Amino acid sequence: MKALTWHGRRDVRVDTVADPTIEEPTDAIVRVTSSGICGSDLHLYEVLGPFLDEGDILGHEPMGVVEAVGRDVTDIAAGDRVVVPFNISCGHCFMCDRGLQSQCEVTQVHEHDTGAALLGYTKLYGQVPGGQAELLRVPQAHYGPIKVPEGPPDDRFVFLSDVLPTAWQAVEYADIPEGGSVAVLGLGPIGEMCCRVAQQRGAELVFGVDLVADRLERAAAHGVTTIDAGQHDDVPAAIRALTGGRGPDSVIDAVGMEAHGAPVGKLAHTLAGMLPDAVARPLIQHAGIDRLAALYTAIDTVRRGGTISLSGVYGGALDPMPLLQMFDKQITFRMGQANVRRWVDDIMPLLAGDDDPLGVESYATHHVALADAPAAYAAFQHKDDGTFKVLINP
Numbered sequence: 001m002k003a004l005t006w007h008g009r010r011d012v013r014v015d016t017v018a019d020p021t022i023e024e025p026t027d028a029i030v031r032v033t034s035s036g037i038c039g040s041d042l043h044l045y046e047v048l049g050p051f052l053d054e055g056d057i058l059g060h061e062p063m064g065v066v067e068a069v070g071r072d073v074t075d076i077a078a079g080d081r082v083v084v085p086f087n088i089s090c091g092h093c094f095m096c097d098r099g100l101q102s103q104c105e106v107t108q109v110h111e112h113d114t115g116a117a118l119l120g121y122t123k124l125y126g127q128v129p130g131g132q133a134e135l136l137r138v139p140q141a142h143y144g145p146i147k148v149p150e151g152p153p154d155d156r157f158v159f160l161s162d163v164l165p166t167a168w169q170a171v172e173y174a175d176i177p178e179g180g181s182v183a184v185l186g187l188g189p190i191g192e193m194c195c196r197v198a199q200q201r202g203a204e205l206v207f208g209v210d211l212v213a214d215r216l217e218r219a220a221a222h223g224v225t226t227i228d229a230g231q232h233d234d235v236p237a238a239i240r241a242l243t244g245g246r247g248p249d250s251v252i253d254a255v256g257m258e259a260h261g262a263p264v265g266k267l268a269h270t271l272a273g274m275l276p277d278a279v280a281r282p283l284i285q286h287a288g289i290d291r292l293a294a295l296y297t298a299i300d301t302v303r304r305g306g307t308i309s310l311s312g313v314y315g316g317a318l319d320p321m322p323l324l325q326m327f328d329k330q331i332t333f334r335m336g337q338a339n340v341r342r343w344v345d346d347i348m349p350l351l352a353g354d355d356d357p358l359g360v361e362s363y364a365t366h367h368v369a370l371a372d373a374p375a376a377y378a379a380f381q382h383k384d385d386g387t388f389k390v391l392i393n394p
């Protein structure tokens, strides 16, 4: 089959690789029909190379049609249309029972002390071949795959793999009071969906911050009060001015470790990208190489006693945090990879009708063939050509 594989920093290619097969009784094989490119894939493209091997298949936002199932997979069968969550979770361990599927104790990667294995996401998360491919082996398929009805286009359901549950959890964790306010930092696919979900769930005032003009416009078009971080020296002050001097009840950081606006982090990032893997790995895992611009903005922006919800991914362990300000402002923090299955039943009703309240059917800006995926990665990274959300149709 053909698959999108990693070859080095900013170097992904479409290769011919062996077809996946059923290896465990809990596996399924899915023929992929749509597969998203995510901001998390850009971290692999740019900085997390030391945790990848040449030829690793990327992608963690797939859906498609079941081709075959192992003997312990009884809830889905060949021919079913399914969305595959990006976390690989068993559905019956201590963590899964508590709705913490991204911490599944059956698939945790003990070698690196990390949570549940993820599709297509480095050695840190199990080095499981991903879904930007014609075929995908789905481990723990007795639990993971979400059956969806025939009829509507893939775009209606594909975001259940990551974007929708991630945004839903980010909003849940942001704990916005009834009729309250939230500022969303980063208006990429995750941040924009956070805005839509927050509006849908009753937030009165939704602010959105980014530096990319067409992303700001996109959010403004559905009632988000946008702030262009490129036009304001002091984003927290600008948002405070719009919230009676107090700051919003909640802030969602949907930017992550590659934030623009912190040159020291950029240097460390570049360095880590150049070093031999054995040297870079501990640097990324155990030292602070992130660009923390967005996180600092979140801490400064949120009102006293407010909540910060972190969905942007960070990597370093020793990044300096402004503990004095965090303590003094009495801020609550919640964060983590989305527990995909935890939120599916909450989200499904919003995908079931024809009214499409979250606008999922028109969410993707680009649909590309697998052969064109490498170019789409570059365009998504540079945010060229209005590239906002790309779906690969293998």
Ligand SMILES: NC(=O)c1ccc[n+]([C@@H]2O[C@H](COP(=O)([O-])OP(=O)(O)OC[C@H]3O[C@@H](n4cnc5c(N)ncnc54)[C@H](O)[C@@H]3O)[C@@H](O)[C@H]2O)c1
Residues within 6 Å of the ligand: 038, 039, 040, 041, 042, 043, 162, 166, 185, 186, 187, 188, 189, 190, 191, 209, 210, 211, 212, 215, 229, 254, 255, 256, 257, 258, 259, 260, 261, 293, 294, 310, 311, 312, 313, 336, 337, 338
């Ligand atoms: N927690 C999870 O389960 C989960 C799931 C998916 C994605 N993510 C993470 O969410 C983040 C966003 O993903 P995405 O797909 O939307 O990616 P993206 O890269 O398209 O979006 C990031 C946006 O942040 C903007 N930005 C950069 N610096 C900024 C700053 N200082 N202030 C404000 N905005 C700034 C960029 O212009 C961009 O629009 C990534 O870190 C990704 O890894 C987390």
Ligand SMILES: [Zn+2]
Residues within 6 Å of the ligand: 037, 038, 039, 040, 041, 060, 061, 086, 162, 163
């Ligand atoms: Zn993703």
Ligand SMILES: [Zn+2]
Residues within 6 Å of the ligand: 089, 090, 091, 092, 093, 094, 095, 096, 103, 104, 105, 106, 107
């Ligand atoms: Zn589990």
